[in-house]
Amino acid sequence: RLRPQVRGRHLSVDNLQRGRMSAVTRRLIVTADDFGISTAVNEAVRRGYRDGVLRFASLMVTGEAAADAVDIARRDCPGLGVGLHLVLCSGRPALRPESLEGLLESDGRFPDDPVLCGLRYFFDGGAERRLERELRAQFERFLATGLRPAHVDGHLNIHAHPVVFPLVMRLAREHGFSRVRLPGGEFGVSFGYSRRPLGKQLLEAAVFGMLRAYLLRSHADPRIEVPQRVYGLLRSGLMREEYVREAVRRLPPGTTEIYFHPSADPASEAGAEPRPGHHTCTELRTLTSPGLKTFLDDEGISLVTANV
Incomplete structure (x- = not known):
């Protein structure tokens, strides 16, 4: 379902061979998360695709602006690959709240804190069954849009x-999704670019690195592609152009995904440090x-x- 696209440029004699080799071996997937969470994010996806390097977006089917996102994908972004951005944290479920007893807050939403969500899902013996029903409802809601499924990832990972991951892999196969994201491999680039905030970078890199290794060892499926490296976790909301350039310079052969949280809201400038789930016009400028x-x-x- 995916094909590499290489834009032609004038290459000097010195870098012609390097360019040919790297074009074959260094593949980059550029994705925007949270498509459907707001009209500002939807507009950023439209501009990023029309005017920039954005080629994929991850749709929150339970987002406040999901219908608008689907319209934009169909009307304005005919070549955009759209995947499913699963919401089991900091968002609304697809099922009625009574079907997810014990997993939601009093307002009928999933908790905003991913650590709290993770603990609930791990220690609640009945959570897996309820989560599978919710995940299936989100997969089915995506297919109901008529968009061709490209990939699967999750809000706040x-x-x-x-x-959750074994359920995601099984449902992805059942519903025709060919790629799943697992963050990993970013620490060297992020640390080399900026050591702030060092402790947070180390913790997130270690946790997700161990998760990635365990999940790939236990639940890998040759029918589902998992990019070899995924960047965006450690600089969330703060993916400036110079950082992306540094990451690209250091890309080894293989497939890498870089994901963004862009916004068309001009007041949404990035701060000094990364903020998970923070949508910024800074990242739209990069794209x-x-x-x-x-x-x-x-x-x-x-x-x-x-390939849509």
Whole structure:
């Protein structure tokens, strides 16, 4: 379902061979998360696809602006690959609250804190059964949009939870999704770019690194692609162009995904430090930078596109 897209650029004699080699071996998936959470994010996805390097978006089918997101994908972004952004944390469920007793807050939403969600899912013996019903409802709601399924990931990466991930892999196979995200491999780039906040970077890199290794060892499926590296976790909301360039320079051969949280709200500038789930116009500027498009071309990066 995926094919590499390489934009032609004028390459000097010195870098012609390097460009040819890297175009074959260095594949980049560029994704925007939280498509459907708000109209500002939806507009950022539209601009990122139309004017920039964005080629995939992850749809929150329970988001406040999900219907608008689907309309944008159909009307304005015919080549955009759309995947499912599963919500089991900080959002609304697809099922009625009484079907998820013990997993929701009093307002009928999942808790905002992913650690709290993770503990509930791990220690509640009946959670797995209820979570499977909720996940299935979200998969089915995605297919009901008529969009071709591209990939699966999760809000605040809750899909990487040891109880949740096996369910996600099984449902992805059942519903025709061919790729699942697992964060990992970013620490060297992030630490080299900025050591702030060091403790948080170390903790997140260690936790998700161990999760990735365990989940791939226990639940890998040759029918489901998992990118070899995934960047975006450690600089969430703060994916400036210079950071993305540094990450791309250091890309080894293989497939890497870089995910963003862009917003078209001009008041949503990034702060000094990363904030998980924070949508910023800073990241939209990165995605639509003409300089970044040129840089990817000159590096010989193969930009993956969806076969829609």
